[in-house]
Amino acid sequence: MRIAIAGTGYVGLVTGVCLAEKGHNVVCVDTDENKIAWLNLGRSPVFEEGVEELIAKNRDRLTFTTDYRAAYKNSEVTIIAVGTPEKKDGSANLSYVFQAAIQIAKSIERDTVIVIKSTVPIGTGDKIAKIVNDNLCHRVNAEVTANPEFLSQGTAVKNTLNASRIVVGVESEEAERVLREVYRGFDQEMILTDRKSAEMIKYASNDFLALKISYINEIANLCELVDANINDVAYGMGLDPRIGGSFLQAGIGYGGSCFPKDTKALHWLANFHDYEIKTIKAAIEVNENQKLKLIKKSQKYYDSFYGLNVAVLGLTFKPNTDDLRDAPSLQNIPILLDDGAHVKAFDPIGEPNYRKVFPTEVEYCESIEETITDADICFIFTEWGVIKQFDVSKFAQLMKNPIVLDGRNCYDLNQMKGQGVVYESIGRRTIVGKAAHAEFLHPGKLVRGSVVYTHKRAMEV
Structure with a gap:
């Protein structure tokens, strides 16, 4: 089938390469000329495993353009996969969805099924149906359907090709027929319902x-x-x-x-x-509240971060993605900086995006070892594999004061015993190594002797 996709973000791009992989002819549309140029070179603007491989494999069925009129003109199926960012009041910003709907309506010259894949509030499909009908420039039939995605960043291609389910909300038998054809090459069960129920799912x-x-x-x-x-x-x-x-x-x-x-x-x-x-x-x-859990834990060790070397491991909101949206690091690092800390950070993928937020305020490092050297405390915000596999004995060897606050429970408690490290994680007992206590005789720290005096679960091992 001829399929056009509005938007080349995570959802649109992954959907496009996966539908091309299943044999459809797909054109992906975006207003960002730089992004389209990048994609036409075979490069993905987002870090997502498998995307570039599928672009290269399906170049004969996959194109990228900023010319939405040409893309939508004769498409049998047109998918809306643009962003719906959060407004200040918490509601979804639907301006990009509505804009795409208007462009589609004014461009199509044949009967088309319009598929809303963007995450939209319940009832948005009805609004888009009205917008489309009000803006049609040719005597064609445009069916509006809901087809939400359930992909997870870092495994988006796998989630799409091997989805747990395919949810389709339609209002006509013709729309159902077309969407069954779109997903004919997929093995997953299709959940057929009405538009509003699909949006609610x-x-x-x-x-x-x-x-x-x-x-x-x-x-x-x-x-x-x-x-x-x-x-x-x-x-x-x-x-x-x-x-x-x-x-x-x-x-x-x-x-x-x-x-x-x-x-x-x-x-x-x-x-x-x-x-x-x-x-x-x-x-x-x-x-x-949970995002600030490590900052609260750190107050047991330091009254202030002023003048301290603070190591941060992990900047993205989860591993295997370069996405920073609502990442805990974005809330914690400003607190550290405002309190006068010198922050050194490591992330195997997310550093370029983080530099856009903090170009000079943070010292970016090439390795975990470089990050923790001479650090007074270490925060772990993302459970990257390279962090989970790190030789934990190096914390005591390289840090000035080996206090490790792990927000992702990367290490086994038995693994941390005897390492000469104060190790606090989430929902587990605190480990205080015997070799660690001598380092904490500084009046600015709330650590005395060989036991952390915070609660009964801190223990010497």
Whole structure:
């Protein structure tokens, strides 16, 4: 089929290369000329495993352009995959979606099925249907459908080609027929419903996962107080098939392009209808507090960061992506800088994007070793594989004061015993190595002797 896609962000680009892989002729449209030029060179503007390989493999079926009129003119299916960023009030900004709908309506010269893949509030499909009908320039039929995506950054290509389900919201048999043809090469079950229900499935799914993360983080915080181990608790919970083990990894909160804005958007939508989803409101509040968990832990060791060398490992919101949206580092590093810290940071992929935010304020390093050398404290914000596989004995060898605050539980507690390191993670007991205590006889630290005097679970090993 001839398919046009509006938008070459994570969703649009991944959708485009995957549909081309399944044999469709795909043209991807974007207003950013630099991005299109980059794509026409076979380079992906986002770091996502498998995208560049699929671009190269399917060049005969895949094109990139800024000419939306030519792209939409004779497309059998036109997919809207533009961004829906968060407004200041928490609602979704639909201006890009509406703009794309108008451009499509004015360009199409044949019957077309318009597919909304962008994450949009429930009822947006009805608004787009009206916009399209009001702006048609030719006597054609344009069916508007909802087809939300469920990809995860870092594994987006795999999630698309091997989706857990394909959700389609249609209002006519013809639209159903066309979308069945689009996904004919996919093995996954197609969930057929109406537009509004399809839109709700997307929000309900994302917000439930966000709620699950906030819940396990709340349990982790309580584990620290009652001397329980969150790893064991989460494992025991996850064995119950009604619960499952996914999204039960305790840490310093969720980030990224979906969960933060989708929880706020659904919360706003409910309020608009004079209703409050209390669980979603709580998930948002818990997540915002959780992002500062390590800063709060650090106050047990230093009254101020002024003049301290602070090491930061991981800048992106999750591993295997260069995306910084709502990454905990964006909230924590400004606090460190404002308090007078000298911040050295390492991230295997995210550094170029982070330099756009902090071009000179942060010292960027090429390795973990360089980052932690002479550091007074180390924060871990992202569970990159290179960080999880790091030789932990080097913390004591290279740091001035080996205090490691791990927001992603990268290391096994037994692994940290005897390393001469103060090691605090999320929902687990604090490890204080015997060799570490002599380094903490500084009046600016709240560490005395060989035991951290914070709560009963700090222990000497």
